Amino acid sequence: MDTLGSLVDSSLVRADTRGGEPRFSLPETIREYALERLAAGGDWVQAHDLHAAYFQALAEPSSAEPAGPGQLAWLDRLETAHDDLLAAMSWLVDQGPLEQAVHLFWVTWKLWWLRTCITAPKVTRNMRSRAIKPITSQCTREAH
Numbered sequence: 001m002d003t004l005g006s007l008v009d010s011s012l013v014r015a016d017t018r019g020g021e022p023r024f025s026l027p028e029t030i031r032e033y034a035l036e037r038l039a040a041g042g043d044w045v046q047a048h049d050l051h052a053a054y055f056q057a058l059a060e061p062s063s064a065e066p067a068g069p070g071q072l073a074w075l076d077r078l079e080t081a082h083d084d085l086l087a088a089m090s091w092l093v094d095q096g097p098l099e100q101a102v103h104l105f106w107v108t109w110k111l112w113w114l115r116t117c118i119t120a121p122k123v124t125r126n127m128r129s130r131a132i133k134p135i136t137s138q139c140t141r142e143a144h
Helices: 002-009 028-040 044-059 071-080 082-094 098-107 109-114 121-143
Strands: 014-016 023-025
Touching: 028 044, 044 071, 044 082, 044 098, 071 082, 071 109, 082 098, 098 109
Parallel strands: none
Antiparallel strands: 014 023
16 A cells, blocks of 8 residues: 555555545556556456456445445445446447446446436447347347
């Protein structure tokens, strides 16, 4: 934690404590540089796969969360991770197994529905069209 603290003190990492849990992010120029280095080092796919897996696990509700007393905390946690959820969905739609992208959208539908202040129309429309296209193609083939 000392290393992370020194990065925050040096403005190389930003700390955000909204929502009770600390979240850390990179300033845009450092983020872009890090992404370039990640791509150049050949770890691009693995890093994105790990990112998507982490946010899929975060989005998975426990049995009490979606409708029980933990629902608000669960929705707050997902709302805080909004941008990362969209990035994970986008990666899974473009590169990952489509079933995982659809599953991630499915487990987070309550967030998009209940927290209407959060909008992701381009990503969710794109996801829906990409997810539905193979299904409708298969149904069309089977009907003929």
